[in-house]
Amino acid sequence: MSAIVQCMQPRIIGLLAVMLLVPGCASYVPTTGAPVVDAQGGYRYVPPAGWYRTAFRDPRGAQYTRDGQTLQTIYTMFETHDSAFALTNKRTSADMLPQEIAEHFVAELKATLANDTLTVTQRQPVLVAGRQGVRLAAQFRSDDGLRYGLVYYLTVTENGLLSVTYRAPALHYFDRHLPAFERSVQTLEWL
């Protein structure tokens, strides 16, 4: 019984967080399994059903969560070639190899983090919606020592860089919702 209670606690906390957030925040829109179309990026994507699309100020992308943004988040983002790696003053190009995309992406990521704890655990060539791309797995620690897991799917088109990101605390949440993320990546299609 106590084990069940312990297992339930993070879930309950997560649900409470959503219950507190959702009613007071109309920008949390439940996902239904219907595709989300990004005309600018030229792709459609089906986020996991039963999650919420959250308010995301950057018009180049969208953000989804199930139990709250600090617990698990999926981002989709399409950035033009000249804006993808602004902090490192690099640009993407349509003929960039996946290996190079990964390299520049990691450099940009390191530039955005306040501490230098990002560790890339896997770089793997994959197809993203039929295009040559890369799957990156990484971890980082927040300033208070909390370990987060990250997975990125990256590919370039004629117009820019598409990234689909999953982020969750390594403890409990990361493995739990990773399959839903991986399934959602398979729904990516070009328009």
Next chain:
Amino acid sequence: MRSTKPAIARRLMALATVVVLGGCAAAPQVISDAGDIAELAADERRLWLMSDEIDNTLRKSGAVYTDQQASDYLQSLVAALLPEFAQHIRVRVLKNVEANAFAMANGSVYINTGMLLRLRNEAELAAIVSHEAAHVTHKHVVGNVRTAKRFNMVANIVGLGASFIAATSMASLSQAHEVEADVVGMSRMASAGYAPQAAAAPFQRLADELQARGISQAGLFRSHPQLQTRAASLAALAADLPNGRLHTERFERSLARVRLAALEQAVQGGHGDLLVFLLADEELREGFGSAGFYYLGEGYRLRDYDGDRERALRAYMSAVQQDSGDYRAHGRLGLLYMKAGDNARAINHFETYQANSTDAADADAAFVRGYLERLRRDSAP
């Protein structure tokens, strides 16, 4: 660029003129150890405890580089420079390519991997360690906080860890403290048998680095002297002191892994121009063997100026000439030849990469497999 500006601002500020130095001969205060912490003044006790918290935060965050050989070496350096404080001062390495070091009130001294990468010998390292240790032994941090308090700034300092680190780093210590730390540090170096003349060299090289990388000092030194001024003042300070040892070989051997890790951090951070600047210098590059050429190639490849692909190619070729089994250099050569459309050479280098790759977890292996499959398919009659 982002990483270097604050580093310079932190690192280089003391105005060590001979006139000022003449008035800085105060005897060192003995720092308290943890057992005496209850006897400290309230503000110093708070600083001590906050420093301990920051130590824990840095450790938990994974930002501290752990390497027993390097750790033992750095502590042995403290023992040589400051034997009476050997139990109180702990030197640790932070994973950061910036050229920086800082001290905290509790005796913790942090040196970035990027600083260790830029140094050439043990005497230069001794200059950094003894300078930082002087901030601890002379209680500069608490002195600084008291000064800040007088200006009603203490809330900014104690509010956040990051601000606190900034406040305790070199950028925030007063010029008088910096001058005193230079004087005391150089005296410690000389007493331990190191060449005090080596203290100025890192600052001159840092000035050269800024110039080469197109970073203006003007914006960095609104209230601090230029790097050249710092180098000149340290050189003047050392002029009358006896020469001593550099211990280049021991420095390179003991910190080899840390300094290679710093080069890899520079690659992962995309700091191509930094790698090119540092490793175009033959003296520094030679200390790394074939890896020096490999990382120089990485620098050119990442920097990607006109002509850099050819320069990268030459650097990787030098790496495999020095060590024919340098599989990473072969992998990069394969990549460059593939992009240039020279499939035969690309296949040759990728195959050599595969034959020599000893790292089962090598992240590039899967990419190389894919490249080879495609190249062989394209090359088939």
